[in-house]
Amino acid sequence: MSAWILAAQRLRDGRVVYLSASGWSEWLAEATVARTEEARRALEARAKDAMAAAQVVDAAPIEVEERAACPVPVRLRERIRALGPSVHPELQRPTSREGERHVSL
């Protein structure tokens, strides 16, 4: 079954963020998952509003696979966005605020 989360980049610094229950979060694990087409459309509407409010740019739903600890983006591009550049291990970022990395490339 398809599932989606809303990914975007924060306007003021360009950092990748995900829509969570408490607003925009830097942690992939906190992303709100949409499991139906209707829920996905709701994410799109949220994206439009957030961009109009100058909070984020390039907001769009991305497809994920649901795992217990964290949704995992289906596309490599989105996994790299979530984790940081694969060529600089020191710049890789965790997927949860506890510092865990639930996703691999």
Place this chain on the structure above:
Amino acid sequence: MYRYDAFDRELVHARVRQFADQIARRLSGELDEDSFRRLRLLNGLYLQLHAYMLRVPIPYGVLSSRKLRVLAEIAERHDRGYAHFTTRQNIQFHWIRLEEVPAILERLAEVELTPIQACGNSIRNITSDPQAGVAADEIADPRPWAELLRQYLTLNPEFLFLPRKFKMAITGAVRDRALIRAHDVGLRLYRDPEGALAFEVYVGGGLGRTPMLAPRLRAHLPAAEMPAYVAAILRVYNLHGRRDHLYKSRIKILVHDLGLERFREEVEREYAASRDSEEIALVEAELARLSACFRPPPYEEARGEEKVLAARAAGDPAFARFLAANVFRHRVAGYRIVGVSLKPPGGVPGDVSAAQMRLLADLADRFSFGELRTTHEQNLLLPHVRAGDVHELWQRLEEAGLATPNLARATDIVSCPGLDYCNLATARSIPVAQELARRLEEKGWSARLGPLDIRISGCINACGQHHVGHIGVLGLEKRGRESYQITLGGNDGTDAALGRVLGPGFSREEIVPALLRILEFYLARRRAPEERFVDFVRRSGIEPLREVAYAPARA
């Protein structure tokens, strides 16, 4: 080196103030992203995968220690401690915060750097021979001409709305180290039989989606007429270039569609109508003014420098390897051009840390009259080093991991940032470069392979210039997975050629083994160690190499 005058300073600072205001309006929500995108692109600012990316052109690759120290400061304060040199002599910062951009641009302006026209449909950094002014084979110095064009074409209102981006390169040497035929306009300065300076003009080159090498538009153009002639080319492009189709809007498509003869007629007609003898006289006067900025530094007379260098090399094989690969002849006796490799095996091609930048600035002050150059292969040069100082410089570079003896060798791999950073990329390119370089080192092939140009791009836009690599690798996405296509037989330089596609793509796991099989075959079958890989491909054709590359898949 050219120094800003009061007009330049005010122009650049005014632009910083203008863009700072636009950023403030964007952050407040007054400007929407659609309106802001074009403004930020005209100021060198992209939105990439992880953050904003700021591209700072280094005009024709000429860099001072003072500028480099400020770039190091920006890397440390506003980025993550490093920066990345590109194939067009620019530097890029990949972790920029929009809210900090005004402060960064102010700091850059203080050292006469600006990202104006670094992106967007503008005339980009006019690139040149990294050895300009010091090359042993130089006929005339292209830097004053490049600076003249830069001033003429920066924020020139006539050319601010071109159909698409426009890249120019200029050289004044026998050997083309500026890749002029891969540019929208390529210029070669030479002396005609009467001894007068003239330009050869190439037009309609470019890599990317539709790779083309520029044909020659004009064999002989009196040098002082060049700026007006380039303007005529731009006018024809501005008028006839396509604006309805993103992929067909570069000048190469116009030249191709019209045909070279018809395009030439259009340019000559425009030029004849606009040619102005007063303007030509103005160019000559302006060039004289600018040439004064590029006078040679106060070289000292060479006294026994060559003997000192030879003695050092004789007693130290590691230094001899560095000398053979990274040190180039200089037009002044007793001096050398020293190459700094930003390609340690396993490193990220073109990346340099803030600490390394500071060290290089210090070394430039100590050994090279405070001057450096950026190269098209993502390395740096110190252009004015006394032969007797090369050994000490090498030791200092070696301590900082900047002396890999591999310039123009197999591990000097050119690579765009690829999918690790770039919004347009379809596959990663840097990890392929890293793995290949590591494997070549492990096998001890790096030196054995001799001159070899490997270039990797992470998408069809070809920022890694893979079409002109002896071996080119193009990363694509195929059914959701990375797929890598190989091209063979490309070449930059005076005998530029586009590589031929070998066949279907390889998976990420397969691409490096396939490249190693190709290289192993070459090592076994070349006529002599002097036969370069690209010459071997020309002699043998790509068929035998195709067999080798796909052998396991067919077995």
